[in-house]
Amino acid sequence: MQGIKKTCEDGQVPLIEELMTPEGEELLAHVTPYSPDRILPLTQSLRNQGYHPDLIALAFTQAQLRAQATTKFGPFAERMLFTRDGLEQATRLSVAVHHARRFTNAGITIMADITAGIGADSLAFGASGLHVHAVEKDHTTALIAAHNVRPFPEVHVTHGDGLDYVTSGAPVAGIYADPARRQQGKRLFDPAAHHPPLPAVWDLAARVNGALGVKVGPGINHEDIPADTEAQWVSVSGEVVEAGIWFGPLAQHRGHTALLINAEGHHHTFTAHPSNTEPEIAAPGHYGTTLIEPDGALIRAGLVADLAQRIGAQLLDPHIAYLTTDSDHIPLADGVRLGRAYQITDVLPYTVKNLRGYLRERKVGSVEIKKRGVDITPEKLRPQLGLAGPNRATVILTRVKDSRIAMIGHPL
Missing domain, CATH: 1.10.10 (Arc Repressor Mutant, subunit A)
Structure with a gap:
């Protein structure tokens, strides 16, 4: 095999x-x-x-x-084999095709996938016509990867150490890596604790004229990202699923970007706003008629202020990822939502008593509770609200400077 x-x-x-x-x-x-x-x-x-x-x-x-794998691989899952850990770390097919496109756009034809896992990314690489040397350290997982990539003879799977394979002089023009980020079920945040260690992976860029791509967890510290690279956070249907660090010719933009993919497969790449001016902060007491919660990939990438400038919104608070505007338009780009929008009907100082009285008076029996910037647990708060009645509402709990507020509304 x-x-x-x-x-x-x-x-x-x-x-x-x-x-x-x-x-x-x-x-x-x-x-x-x-x-x-x-x-x-x-x-x-x-x-x-x-x-x-x-x-x-x-x-x-x-x-x-x-x-379980159908959410990542759709109908392809019906013929694939998996390990539990391999499926958890595997790249979604809708994201892997974007990884492959970076290599093909850079003119690369032969590459190495040095942490092949169950072969998820190698599937997309092979489908894009790339010749792939996929290396997997675990023997059983390597067998599974070889089974999963059978439709693509361009992908050759071997059992071995990916770092050793590349450093021994493998004839490849590009490298992709997805280092393991868990140990005994716990997430690893120290770059040196990844398998293989991220610093050792970064060093591989010099072997392929910089054509290195590395998948990392979306919680990576910005300080740990190598300079002169593109760090891109990715969300699918509003869920942040990964970040990728792209070197040399694989980087389409320098700095931080976000790739947003919706359920229909439409996608938009969000880049920093060209203006270096500071975003506007909402005037005290002015909460606007619409609250925007930016997509999580934009938040992780540190692009909230850039979104505010792009759509003409204001930051509710300089340190909170909520935007306010008097426009009732949902922020869209290339048919993809850049965040969730809520029509705001009321704003009140937050205390449990205030909120409970408000909801009871309006016969609200069902609420969606969202929060940002306040130490409140929605699951603990909900039983304290005495919900009863036929009406529904969205309650957004946040703070503006030192004041905690409750914003009441509904999704747009």
Whole structure:
């Protein structure tokens, strides 16, 4: 299988390979679609047919992971195999195609994916016509990656250390890496604690004339980002999913950018506003008729003030990522929302008593509670509000300077 040994160090064939045979695919078909209610009766039936219990359990696990993977891979998940950790870290296909486009736009034809995982990015690289040397350190995961990229012969998967592969003189013109950011279930924020360490990965740029792309967690400290690169935060349907650090010819803009992708696949790249002027701060007591909550990718990238300047809005507070405007237009670019907009009907000083009285008077029985810049837990606040009635409202809790306020409205 693409140069990967079929046996482990102990001489045993990994069980996952049994699912890659025609018989294994037939077993997977039996347990699909996944449903917990089907496990017990199907297990007995399959054991009666001669399937080994361990293989049956693995098939159910794969069926469950395939069901979960549809949010990242759509219909492609139906033929893929996964590990739990690999699926969690895997790049969504809608994002991976943008990674691939950077390499093809830079004129690169041969590249290395040095942390291949289950092969998610290599899938997109291969589909874009790139010749890919995909390297994965874990033997079983390498087998899964090779299985997942089978439709693309341009992708060659090997089991080994990606750093060693590149530093030994691999004939590639570009490098992509997605270092592991978890250890024993905990997120890693120290760049040196990633696997492989980020400083060692940054150094690889010099081997490929700067053509290096590195996926990192969206919580990366801005101070840890190398100079003269493009750091891009990515959101899909309003959820921040990753950040990427792009070097040399792969960087389309220097500095911080945000890529916003909606459910329909439309996308917009948001860059810093060309003006260096400071954004306007709303006058005391002026809250506008519309509140804008910028997309999380813009917030992470530090582009809230740039959005304010672009749409003619004001910052509610210099340190809070809420914007205010008297326009009722939802901020859009290329058909993609740049944030959520709320029509504001009332603003009151925040205390639980004030808010409870307001909601009771208006017979509000259901609320969406949002907050930013205040130490309030919506789950703890909700039972204190005495909600009752047929009406709905959105409650936005925030602060302006030292005053806590409650803004009442509804989504646009």
